[in-house]
Every structure is written in C-alpha cells, then in structure tokens.
Amino acid sequence: MSLSQSDKDSIKTVLEKLDWFAHLQPSELNALLLGFDKANMVKDEIMITEGKTGEIFYIISTGAVGVFLKRKLIDQQVATLGPGEFFGEMSLISDEPRSASVICLEDGLVFTLLRSTFRKVIMSNPFIGDMMRKAVATRRSENRAIEFSEMMGKGMK
Numbered sequence: 001m002s003l004s005q006s007d008k009d010s011i012k013t014v015l016e017k018l019d020w021f022a023h024l025q026p027s028e029l030n031a032l033l034l035g036f037d038k039a040n041m042v043k044d045e046i047m048i049t050e051g052k053t054g055e056i057f058y059i060i061s062t063g064a065v066g067v068f069l070k071r072k073l074i075d076q077q078v079a080t081l082g083p084g085e086f087f088g089e090m091s092l093i094s095d096e097p098r099s100a101s102v103i104c105l106e107d108g109l110v111f112t113l114l115r116s117t118f119r120k121v122i123m124s125n126p127f128i129g130d131m132m133r134k135a136v137a138t139r140r141s142e143n144r145a146i147e148f149s150e151m152m153g154k155g156m157k
C-alpha cells in the first residue's frame with residue numbers, strides 16, 4: 001500500500017512517541033517518511049516465521065503481536081509487543097535467519113521499512129544504531145535465558 005499524507009502524519013505521530021525520535025536529523029526523518037510502507041495485520045496472521053531470511057523491519061502503529069520461539073511440542077511465547085514497539089530488526093542487523101516467529105494477536109496497522117532503508121537510515125544514525133544493538137542484545141539474552149531454563153527443566157525431569 002502506498003502512503004497518503006495522513007499516513008505520513010500518523011507515522012510521524014508514531015515516531016514522535018519513540019524515545020529515539022529526537023535523535024533523527026530532519027533529512028533522516030524525510031528518508032524514513034519516504035521509505036515507510038504500511039500494512040494491515042489481522043489476528044492470527046503470521047508476520048514473521050522463525051528461520052526464514054529477514055527483509056523487513058516493522059513498527060507497530062496499532063494492535064499487538066506475540067513473539068514465539070519454536071519448541072518441539074508447543075511454541076513458547078516470549079514477548080508481547082504493542083503500539084510504538086518494533087520487531088524484525090535482529091535478522092536485518094545480524095544477517096542471521098529470523099530468530100523467532102511473530103504472530104498478530106490483535107488486528108492493527110504496522111509501518112514497514114525494507115532492509116536497505118533500515119540499514120541506511122536507522123543503523124547509520126549513531127544513537128539509534130546503538131539503541132537497536134542494545135535492544136538486540138537484551139532480546140537475545142532473554143531468549144537464551146528462556147532456552148536455558150527449559151533445558152534445565154527437562155534435564156531435571
């Protein structure tokens with residue numbers, strides 16, 4: 001879907017709520033507004049599949065998603081993300097496959113950026129790039145802790 005002026009205004013409203021918005025230069029903000037696309041998401045829609053190659057970065061405008069790690073029997077939900085939060089950054093930064101599946105829990109709207117714009121605008125901004133890398137490190141260690149506790153639980157049975 002291409003963006004209308006009112007979409008651009010609502011992206012700006014979403015971006016303004018993000019802690020890192022203030023660190024965007026006017027030219028970076030323009031590049032983002034040109035680069036963003038939007039997509040509706042519906043409950044139960046699979047937005048990202050664990051193990052696949054990543055091409056898109058998402059910011060949630062409305063609605064909610066769950067983040068799930070693949071498990072032998074039932075996938076495990078590790079996080080719920082809502083308006084103003086982002087997902088899909090890990091594989092774009094690391095060039096590794098998608099680290100988890102992301103599934104829509106509540107109908108909504110997401111703004112999307114292709115890998116090239118994400119890298120050019122988001123990751124080349126020193127403050128925002130650093131914030132993204134820290135978020136990735138935190139999310140990775142959360143997932144490792146969950147995997148570890150599951151392993152220990154199994155080992156003790």
Ligand code: CMP
Pocket residue numbers: 048054067078079086087088089090091092097098099100101102138139140142143
């Ligand atoms: P990526 O690996 O590209 O695709 C799956 C996404 O799920 C990942 O990027 C993150 O955006 C998100 N994700 C993975 N683990 C967590 C977590 N522990 N908390 C929040 N989001 C996560």
